[in-house]
Amino acid sequence: MLRTEALGARTEELIRVGRFFFERGWVPATAGNFSARLDADHVVLTASGRHKGELEAEGFLVVTPDGQVLPPGGKPSAETALHLMLYRREPRLGAVLHTHSRPATLLSRLSPRGVVLEGYEVQKALPGVDSHTARVEVPVFPNDQDIPRLASRVEDFLRGHPDTSGYLIEGHGLYTWGRTVAEARRHVEAFEFLFECELDLRRLTR
Numbered sequence: 001m002l003r004t005e006a007l008g009a010r011t012e013e014l015i016r017v018g019r020f021f022f023e024r025g026w027v028p029a030t031a032g033n034f035s036a037r038l039d040a041d042h043v044v045l046t047a048s049g050r051h052k053g054e055l056e057a058e059g060f061l062v063v064t065p066d067g068q069v070l071p072p073g074g075k076p077s078a079e080t081a082l083h084l085m086l087y088r089r090e091p092r093l094g095a096v097l098h099t100h101s102r103p104a105t106l107l108s109r110l111s112p113r114g115v116v117l118e119g120y121e122v123q124k125a126l127p128g129v130d131s132h133t134a135r136v137e138v139p140v141f142p143n144d145q146d147i148p149r150l151a152s153r154v155e156d157f158l159r160g161h162p163d164t165s166g167y168l169i170e171g172h173g174l175y176t177w178g179r180t181v182a183e184a185r186r187h188v189e190a191f192e193f194l195f196e197c198e199l200d201l202r203r204l205t206r
């Protein structure tokens with residue numbers, strides 16, 4: 001049974017995330033999508049094509065982890081399969097956030113075989129990273145309009161690299177997650193800061 005208080009609370013958090021990300025230029029032109037787990041059987045997710053800086057409660061849908069829309073009829077994010085794959089594989093996962101910033105888009109094109117972050121204090125905001133000397137490898141997957149196929153590629157990778165806390169899609173953007181919306185948002189902020197630093201460093205030292 002779906003708890004409406006949980007739906008309201010998570011939806012409000014995601015609306016605030018959308019405004020925050022849009023103000024920073026991380027979700028331009030309806031790009032990006034957000035979701036949060038409500039309970040074992042329900043996930044709230046942005047509807048497709050909504051402006052993420054102007055979300056309202058009616059811009060969200062409830063889906064089951066296997067992709068059923070409740071009640072049937074709405075159009076969930078075109079990238080729903082990328083969210084649901086993550087919830088199915090990790091029961092403690094509480095939120096998934098996807099952004100399309102310029103640094104993420106450009107870095108993923110400059111380094112299509114993966115971005116390595118090393119030497120930055122802020123990398124300690126990422127799970128399992130306790131030093132600026134750690135080597136954080138961010139995988140980059142080729143973009144694909146076949147989202148279930150892309151989801152299955154990412155899932156295969158995560159099976160062999162379970163400590164991954166985010167990935168890039170080439171020329172597209174960042175996916176990251178957390179146990180709560182607040183934690184997932186912190187991971188977006190950390191990755192976006194690090195991508196910006198890395199891009200500037202490459203420009204300045206070329």
Ligand SMILES: CSCCC(=O)C(=O)COP(=O)(O)O
Binds near residue numbers: 046048077079098
């Ligand atoms: C205008 S961005 C193209 C689609 C996309 O990559 C995205 O993140 C938004 O798609 P959605 O269906 O979730 O609105």
Ligand SMILES: [Zn+2]
Binds near residue numbers: 032033079098172173
């Ligand atoms: Zn996208």
